Amino acid sequence: GESVGLHLPTLSVQEGDNSIINCAYSNSASDYFIWYKQESGKGPQFIIDIRSNMDKRQGQRVTVLLNKTVKHLSLQIAATQPGDSAVYFCAENISASGGSYIPTFGRGTSLIVHP
Amino acid sequence: DAGVIQSPRHEVTEMGQEVTLRCKPISGHDYLFWYRQTMMRGLELLIYFNNNVPIDDSGMPEDRFSAKMPNASFSTLKIQPSEPRDSAVYFCASSLERRGGQDTGELFFGEGSRLTVL
Numbered sequence: 599g600e601s602v603g604l605h606l607p608t609l610s611v612q613e614g615d616n617s618i619i620n621c622a623y624s625n626s627a628s629d630y631f632i633w634y635k636q637e638s639g640k641g642p643q644f645i646i647d648i649r650s651n652m653d654k655r656q657g658q659r660v661t662v663l664l665n666k667t668v669k670h671l672s673l674q675i676a677a678t679q680p681g682d683s684a685v686y687f688c689a690e691n692i693s694a695s696g697g698s699y700i701p702t703f704g705r706g707t708s709l710i711v712h713p
Numbered sequence: 714d715a716g717v718i719q720s721p722r723h724e725v726t727e728m729g730q731e732v733t734l735r736c737k738p739i740s741g742h743d744y745l746f747w748y749r750q751t752m753m754r755g756l757e758l759l760i761y762f763n764n765n766v767p768i769d770d771s772g773m774p775e776d777r778f779s780a781k782m783p784n785a786s787f788s789t790l791k792i793q794p795s796e797p798r799d800s801a802v803y804f805c806a807s808s809l810e811r812r813g814g815q816d817t818g819e820l821f822f823g824e825g826s827r828l829t830v831l
Contacts, residue, residue: 641804641822691818699818703756
């Protein structure tokens with residue numbers, strides 16, 4: 599079946615380093631992807647999104663890259679800070695009839711930032 | 714806006730008891746979602762509503778689970794009878810219907826209800 603998955607369950611980095619979190623998807627019909635951040639004890643929060651007509655999108659300290667050829671998505675966090683420690687999910691979005699997107703979440707990657 | 718509000722934040726109950734989880738979505742949002750999160754399965758979509766109407770409940774585990782949305786500002790997820798394997802964090806999320814290419818598909822999540830069934 600089609601699924602969204604992550605390569606690494608845990609990523610440990612030193613404060614100040616750059617972090618890269620990867621995600622593979624298998625549904626070639628997917629045209630919209632979102633990265634969410636989930637801090638301990640909280641619900642997931644939107645970080646950045648990208649549509650399939652783009653291969654790169656930048657936000658504040660974050661960049662998402664999309665490679666449709668190999669169905670791969672990555673989230674790059676520049677100058678990682680302790681506050682970035684969280685679980686990161688990529689969500690593959692499917693358009694629902696009548697509007698909105700219905701996301702399917704990957705398993706998540708735990709990012710641990712050491713001071 | 715206060716965001717999506719869920720209650721209770723924590724619930725401990727015994728097997729066989731009825732559990733009711735509550736959600737107040739963000740005012741004006743057209744979609745409401747119920748997710749379940751466990752270490753084993755991650756985030757699973759249980760059911761979602763559009764304009765208070767259930768659209769897809771294929772993720773509901775079994776007949777012990779039911780969800781309602783009597784109005785635009787309130788939804789419940791009920792488990793009756795509860796079992797230990799239902800222990801998880803249950804999230805409610807809401808979103809706006811897409812209107813044009815500028816809208817995002819962002820879901821706004823509540824802080825979750827942690828359920829423990831003994």
